Amino acid sequence: MTLGMFIQTLLELSAVAFIIWGLFNEQKLVRFEERIKAAFRRRQLKVTQKKSPCNNHCA
Numbered sequence: 001m002t003l004g005m006f007i008q009t010l011l012e013l014s015a016v017a018f019i020i021w022g023l024f025n026e027q028k029l030v031r032f033e034e035r036i037k038a039a040f041r042r043r044q045l046k047v048t049q050k051k052s053p054c055n056n057h058c059a
Contacts, residue, residue: 022029
């Protein structure tokens with residue numbers, strides 16, 4: 001068994017394990033997908049939290 005086949009087998013086993021876990025924990029999986037989608041949307045819109053100079057010293 002070569003290293004490539006070993007890595008492929010590990011990835012396949014982890015994918016099957018993740019699918020089985022997802023069947024039993026569907027709500028957690030949905031929340032995880034929502035967070036991933038939100039992160040991509042924020043990155044696409046380039047939403048960042050910048051501190052404006054007014055936040056510190058405005059009266």
